Amino acid sequence: MARFDFENPIFQAEEEDDEDCELPEELARLLKQEERVIQPHQEFVEVINLGTEDAKREIKIGAALEDNVKKGLIELLQEYIDIFAWSYQDMPGLDTDIVVHRLPLKEGCPPVKQKLRRTRPEMAVKIKEEVQKQLDA
Template identity: 40%
Template sequence: MAKFTHESTEDQEEEELQEEVLDFAPAALDDFLLEVEDPLQEINFRIEEDPRPTFISALLKEPLKSELIALLKEFRDCFAWHYHEMPGLDRELMEHELPIKEGYLPVKQARRRMSIDTELKVKEEIERLLKAGFIKPAIYAD
């Protein structure tokens, strides 16, 4: 039993030491938030008339950066920058529905206000999605 008490005392001392280490933190860590997002470098795969930008971390070192750019350029035909470049996407792959329970009407939400510029961009994007067949209007009885 004396041995058990001895180990217990060592364990308590070790826990106290660990607590002391955990309690200590430099005050500078509380003064600012660390940046968690890498700065980005734009890579353009096409000519100016039809830009095809993508972004990679600006923190990558050579030769990894060059290898990554070469790999992206080699497989650039796997990327789509416009909806019309993705014909025939199977709806079984991904489809979002708004299920409405039998006997209930959809809740009409208040109109959300936005700037004219934002509203025009949203309308333009909706038209592009409708034209590409990615979305369709929901038809309800009421």
């Protein structure tokens, strides 16, 4: 059986000096950095239509650009407008092994007809167009 000598303590703490309590500079810097909350960078942007009013082709550019730089950028984008893909029809070479639109359905479960949901007339037209795009694709 082990016997303990409680009269003579095994460890005695030395008095703490202020120098011993200081954090290393690198650790203090990391702690300060940890406390900071990182906010996403939000730059003000301006929407520019490169197309017509009927066929809009909108892009966003920085609103803080100087006028001459902004004008030059818009002219450059308009010059090369034909190389941008504005719709799925503009991308005929898309590999369907990479990009495919599917509905994740369980096998053996029959589809259930749901109650018709009423939408605003202007939204109904847009929905019909999107459905037609999916059917044509």
